[in-house]
Amino acid sequence: MALIAFASFFYFLRFFLSIWVTDPHGMTYVQLMQVFTFPIFYSAAIQYLYRIVPDEWKATGQTVLALVFFGVSGIVASYAGGWLYDRLAGQGFYVALSAMSLSAFLFSLALLAAYRRGRAGGALGGGQAV
Numbered sequence: 001m002a003l004i005a006f007a008s009f010f011y012f013l014r015f016f017l018s019i020w021v022t023d024p025h026g027m028t029y030v031q032l033m034q035v036f037t038f039p040i041f042y043s044a045a046i047q048y049l050y051r052i053v054p055d056e057w058k059a060t061g062q063t064v065l066a067l068v069f070f071g072v073s074g075i076v077a078s079y080a081g082g083w084l085y086d087r088l089a090g091q092g093f094y095v096a097l098s099a100m101s102l103s104a105f106l107f108s109l110a111l112l113a114a115y116r117r118g119r120a121g122g123a124l125g126g127g128q129a130v
Contacts, residue, residue, distance in 0.1 A: 001112045003044035008105040010036035015097040042069060 014033040021027045045065060053061040085093045 001044075001048065001108070001115050003040055004048070005105065005108040005112050007037050007041035007044065008101065008108045011041075012098060012101040012105045015094050015101050018094040019091055019098060045069075 010033055014030060014037060017030045017033075018027065021030050046062060049061050049065055050058055081093075084096060088096055
């Protein structure tokens, strides 16, 4: 869970910095922060999935996760992102993405806190924090 919050923060930071960068070279450097976002988020999601899915369903769970990440969400995000970009243009688009990613980051912190409280109380069982 902590890695998901970490990646969510870098999503927010990347999109927030993109609001202010106008130089293509600068934008390239900002987008290099992708190293801290998607790979970490996806790896942490797989780790979390393995913790919550029974052993006999792990392969199916990972397939469904990949389908959602690379299929459904890609289609929806591409369409919605294009629609949003048409209406808000560059800077407004990144303001909207920053707001959404900040909300996701804050939500991940709330989930992390709830998870840690549950673990401390013994409600969620053992395992490492993702």
